[in-house]
Amino acid sequence: MTLLELNNLPKPGLAEALQKCCGSTAWVENMVALFPVADAEKLMAEATTQWNKLTEADWREAFTHHPKIGGDVAALREKFASTSAWAEGEQASVKQASQETLEALAAGNTEYEQKFGYLFIVCATGKTADEMHALLQARMSNKPENEILIAAGEQDKITRIRLEKVLTA
Structure with a gap:
């Protein structure tokens, strides 16, 4: 549009x-x-x-409107039907990740959610699953008051990418 x-x-x-x-x-x-x-x-x-x-x-x-990186694709497709194609494209490298990396991402996501109270938000576009896992692990050492600002910055990047997609759809 x-x-x-x-x-x-x-x-x-x-x-x-x-x-x-x-x-x-x-x-x-x-x-x-x-x-x-x-x-x-x-x-x-x-x-x-x-x-x-x-x-x-x-x-x-806003974070609740994102699928969990490396999560259950079928469940995510149903929950996020309106943005599923975008989210799948943004997280395309996760589909090609090794089982070990996927399991590490899933475990890391759970640990992240327990620590910070929301799912791991990262602008996944252009990143491999291994890169996302490394970012997740690096961000686990952040203080909650710093991490929320980082997550918000990642959401802003995602929003801008999606706005571009709206304008090119």
């Missing part, structure tokens, strides 16, 4: 398109209120500005 088409969507359709990019209700509402936007650069800048204005609770809400 073009930016012109996005700008001309009725508010419910616009909200639905934006929800595919970021699962935070507050972010979607804030973004809808800004439309129409002048150009893609302004859209991307506002996406980050609005994301950074949110509360930690809003960030955590």
